[in-house]
Amino acid sequence: MFAWTLVFHLIGLVFWLGSLLVATHVLAIHAEESSPEARAVLERLEMRLLKGLAHPGAALMVITGVLLVAQKPHYLRALWLHAKLLLVVILIAFDLRVYFRTKAFRAGRIEMRRRECMALHGVIALVFFGILILVLTKPFGRAVRGSLSRPLMPVSASTSFSPVLLQSGGTQGYLDERLHHGRTWCI
Numbered sequence: 001m002f003a004w005t006l007v008f009h010l011i012g013l014v015f016w017l018g019s020l021l022v023a024t025h026v027l028a029i030h031a032e033e034s035s036p037e038a039r040a041v042l043e044r045l046e047m048r049l050l051k052g053l054a055h056p057g058a059a060l061m062v063i064t065g066v067l068l069v070a071q072k073p074h075y076l077r078a079l080w081l082h083a084k085l086l087l088v089v090i091l092i093a094f095d096l097r098v099y100f101r102t103k104a105f106r107a108g109r110i111e112m113r114r115r116e117c118m119a120l121h122g123v124i125a126l127v128f129f130g131i132l133i134l135v136l137t138k139p140f141g142r143a144v145r146g147s148l149s150r151p152l153m154p155v156s157a158s159t160s161f162s163p164v165l166l167q168s169g170g171t172q173g174y175l176d177e178r179l180h181h182g183r184t185w186c187i
Contacts, residue, residue, distance in 0.1 A: 002071050009064035015057025017128050020095055021121060023049040027102060028117035043106045050099050058095060079140035087131045094124050 023046050030042040065088075075081050098120055104110045
């Protein structure tokens with residue numbers, strides 16, 4: 001179940017971030033376009049990207065993100081997740097800024113410049129890279145039990161583990177039942 005939830009979380013990521021980055025780039029082109037026909041086509045494209053792909057992708061990411069944390073609640077103690085969630089909130093704020101600026105630009109209430117659109121594009125990409133780095137490296141302290149961020153360490157024959165300590169997830173870690181080249185490994 002966790003793997004499928006993660007798959008849909010990543011699908012939401014592709015739709016949300018991909019569409020948001022394309023929409024800001026199209027908006028930059030729209031800001032410089034003078035032809036009324038081309039402007040009308042670009043306006044429709046921007047709204048289709050935002051309403052049809054980016055926002056459903058964002059909703060899918062948020063829903064599956066909540067499900068992922070519900071399946072592994074110990075991640076809530078991880079500082080990298082707190083930082084990631086802060087960046088996700090910032091990303092949602094930029095998404096809403098792009099959406100409302102696009103609507104106002106389309107209605108003729110504001111003027112946008114290419115520079116502003118490309119700045120939004122760049123900031124969104126930087127926030128995304130920050131999220132990606134946090135998820136892949138999981139910095140900020142000790143690993144969370146159950147995560148894959150801890151290295152495998154061989155357990156020597158002289159090491160004694162209490163079954164109670166191993167079952168309760170004590171300080172020595174928990175025993176992985178896999179055998180590798182005749183050794184038992186501790187994660």
